[in-house]
Amino acid sequence: MFDIQKIREDFPILARRVHNNPLVYFDNAASAQKPKVVIDAITNAYANEYANVHRGLHYLSNLSTEKFEAVRNSVANFLGVKDEREIILNSGTTEGINTIAYGWAMPRFQKGDEIVLSTMEHHANIVPWHLLRERLGVVLKWVDMEESGDLDSQKVIDAISSKTKLVAITHMSNVLGTIVDVKCISKAAKSKGVPVLIDGSQAAVHLPVDVTSIGCDFYAITGHKLYGPSGSGAIYVRQERQKEMQPFIAGGNMISEVHKDVITYNDPPFKFEAGTPGIVEAIGFGVALDYLMNIGMDAIATHEKNICDYAMSRFDDIDWLTLQGKPMSKGAIFSFIINGAAHAHDISTILDKKGVAVRAGHHCAGPLMDYFGLTATCRASIGMYNTVGEVDIFINALELAHELFS
Secondary structure (H helix, E strand, O other): OOOHHHHHHOOHHHHOEEOOEEOEEOEOOOOOOOOHHHHHHHHHHHHHHOOOOOOOOOHHHHHHHHHHHHHHHHHHHHHOOOOHHHEEEEOOHHHHHHHHHHHHHOOOOOOOOEEEEEOOOOHHHOHHHHHHHHHHOOEEEEEOOOOOOOOOHHHHHHOOOOOEEEEEEEOEOOOOOEEOOHHHHHHHHHHOOOOEEEEOOOHHHHOOOOHHHHOOOEEEEEHHHHOOOOOOEEEEEOHHHHOOOOOOOOOOOOEEEEOOOOEEEOOOOHHHOOOOOOHHHHHHHHHHHHHHHHHOHHHHHHHHHHHHHHHHHHHHOOOOEEEOOOOOOEOOEEEEEEOOOOOHHHHHHHHHHOOEEOEEEOOOOHHHHHHHOOOOEEEEEOOOOOOHHHHHHHHHHHHHHHHHHO
16 A cells, blocks of 8 residues: 555655745655665664675675675566676666666777667766767767657657667656657567667656566666665666676776786676775665565556646646646656746746745756757656645745746
8 A cells, every 4th residue: 555644754854844834845856855764774884884895704794795786686676677687786877878888889889870869868868879979970860759748659660770779768758757668669679680778767766667578678777866875776788788798997896807918807797897886875775676666666656647647737727837748658747937937947946935846957858958949947856755735835836936927
């Protein structure tokens, strides 16, 4: 049973007030708040259990190693991965995608090879490919979404040519909330011999994810959006792709032997995890995933859909607000402008005075802002601890902003 009151009690920060108003935290797409079990796990790891991992033989090192390596299994269970060796732990989606760009793509791609992207990608799934464009002459092929904000999976599939070497696509837009049919895209791309990388930073927070069912080659997630610590994350890499990869960062742990004239790499996934990792961050990440799985991602998705539907019904009654995109399949992320009003930053400031935290800016989605002809929007994004009542508080604060700027 999904107990929203119990869940809210798990998050200490939700009890605080901002500008003498109850905190309404609607900035979850940027980063989510942390439950007490995660905070306690981090505190305990530093206070009672800390030591470096993998290389020690003493009690604390073995304990830290055991807890760190257990995270790999938690990630595998969370993503529906059968073999935890296909999970590479890292600092988040940005590092994960760069690992694929430098470790898998750069040694394999040549001038004229194509990467298919959508216009609504986050910069983390754009800039690494631009680096390949600059350094190798790779061609980026862009697929626009529909005016509704939907992304037609067939248009993505049709963009695949004989020169396409990768499809890199988001599972859920961090600006529009659009849910992409990545399973359909992965199946079609596989039939054409083209690997698929999925940015799961948003979708994994709001939806059950099974990468085995999706059929992709790479799936990246980031811990701080999944109610875990910043500086934590992971990427699923299919074993056959791991065999094609070269190490992205060199140093300790990713090697087996080092001599003056030769080195021997460690086995995957350690081959792609150089240096001392974010040990405590990873432990907190694992606890966050276990917390989510205990609640149930299906239950979370149902709760958030109810809030999304309610928020959309409230937006439909407001004629002075423009919502960017109304896709058929949508997560609870809303980007908007107040018609004829001041800059999104000004609107965000007014909302903050009422205790409502939203994001204002381009949301690391430059091509999407260009598509809409905007420099910035406000974005309200829902987490599992948010409520319908908070939507009403948010709408009331918007009405105040509209009055002030009209």
